[in-house]
Amino acid sequence: MNNNSVAFIVAGRRHRRRRWILVTSLLTVLACALCCAMLLLGSTIYPVKDVIRTLAGEQIKGVSFAVNTIRLPRMLAGLFAGFAFGIAGNTFQTMLRNPLANPNVIGITAGSSAAAVFCIIVLHTSNAVVSIASVIAGLVTVTVIYLLSRAKPFSVGRLILVGIGMQAMLNAAISYLLLVGAQQDIPAAFRWLSGSLNGAQMNQLPPLIISVLICTPIIVLLGKHLSILELGEQSASSLGVNTDQTRLLLILSAVCMIAIATAATGPIAFVAFLSGPIAKRLVGTGFSNALPAGLVGANLVLAADLVGQFAFEVRFPVGIITGILGAPYLIFLLIRMNRKGQL
Template identity: 80%
Template sequence: MIKSSVELIMAGRRQRRRRWILVTGLLALLACILCCAMLLLGNTIYPVTEVIRALSGEQIPGASFAVNTIRLPRMLAGLFAGFAFGLAGSIFQTMLRNPLANPNVIGITTGSSAAAVFCIIVLQTIESVVSLASVMAGLATVMIIYLLSSRKPFSIGRLILVGIGIQAMLDAAISYLLLIGAQQDIPAALRWLSGSLNGSQMHELPPLMITVLICTPIIIVLGKQLSLLELGEQAATSLGVRTNTVRVILILSSVCMLAVATSVTGPIAFVAFLSGPIAKRLVGSGFSNALPAGLVGVNLVLGGDLIGQFAFETRFPVGVITGIVGAPYLIFLLIRMNRKGSL
């Protein structure tokens, strides 16, 4: 009897592992297809052979400039920023055991946005300064939120409420800056706030790529401790998890990715919010959904950008498309949580 029970458990685990591998592989394949579409499609549709030749350094009139200067930076920005938003959002939701506890809702990306708008409208600085300021402001915002909500015992509800309060204050500051800003500066600020891959340049991408490549392995290594944190503070501590240390490392890694991604693309709406729940539905329980959530984020950003470019007569930034998709889900989630008494 015991042997058969163990066999059933192991069989179930193997089935969940196969499902995780299959879903992750399909998400990665879809991301590759979308990356190729980003390179091939535009005002002029180039053959695959010409795109490959242009990427290899061969000078092809028209194609070399379009592929290497416009489409490749746009694709890489969407790839790495989407992965950063998806992975970081999933980490916050998993660690805090609440689907509302994502960077968009608790004010982290809003801190980066406020700093960027201040630099654009008030200081009128160059793009590199705007990016640096948004990164520093994102880190400062999460430190303030964590310090204001870190009274013992640690409370998820307190952190979310503090974050919502900080977000409301920063949103008010952004609105004020837009009201007092010069007319010629407001369009640039609004383009940045909408979240867009337009104008992505290769020299902006190395910090984002390096941050994602460094922080992702850290988060994956801490995946087991993250799963234990889902059980609650006391249960995780009794199982030997240094909860404060693990939580700080996960938050810093996630916020670094979020802040750098936001500095490159602006706050692309709802990607961090949607990626975790979608990945969890696809993968199921039993294995970490961090990597699938990152891939879902990639697909949302790249797919949303392609839809925004080619599905309508007017071209829309990717943040508008993801916002249209994400807003109904947020309303649905709030209604469901209210019925369950979670709010």
């Protein structure tokens, strides 16, 4: 390899690094701007100085309750849940080398949803119990999917098919529970299933925030191994990657965030599905797009919630807006994969 080739490769890598830094920085700035908008906007628009004084601990009549009790928990729930959905969805799509391999499609969020609906309709439990049950159910669901699809050699198609079957079974269980449930319990279950930031409370957010702060570094540190897994099972093994251990750590980290985020906000549609492809298009190749995908997810949820609150005469849950965005992309993706013979 001559000096010109080396210089060309080095220049290309520097360009990709600058692009990654620029895109990540812009996504961070956009997320901060949307967070500020979430705190400032509402039925009453408060001055910036009053919001800052309230966040600093000063009590201002009217402002303190609206900001600290309603808007701040809603903003934090959207920020961290969106980040969790984004980075976890990207992890599954990259690891399994398939854009359809996201937690919504392979049944993980359906497991959490089934447990939550059962607690709401049958057991009539508190929100705390609903959250705990949905987290446990999400972890159990992915364990069952992994065990049923685990064989040598590991097959992405097998895991996706098992996950789709699990999702169909769990969705059928949810439909049955909604059908036989008492009339007064149905609205609460539907609100949870639609994915919403309404009613977010500060005392419900620590598990979500802690899971994101713990699991994100694990996924980022395994980013190089995650990229190698894209090459396939045999190639990754020949390059010295312990594929089973790496895959298990990535799955556990991603599922933990997905389950806890679902417990906090409900299954916000298509955020995990959209974030990875958008981040990959913005960042390009050569560097891990885990962090950009998380930031894209956070921006999607925050922006969709603002649109749902203020763009229409009737206020819509955030999951309705993200569903409107994600459904056309899913149809486009299926058509494109069919044309390429990938379905």
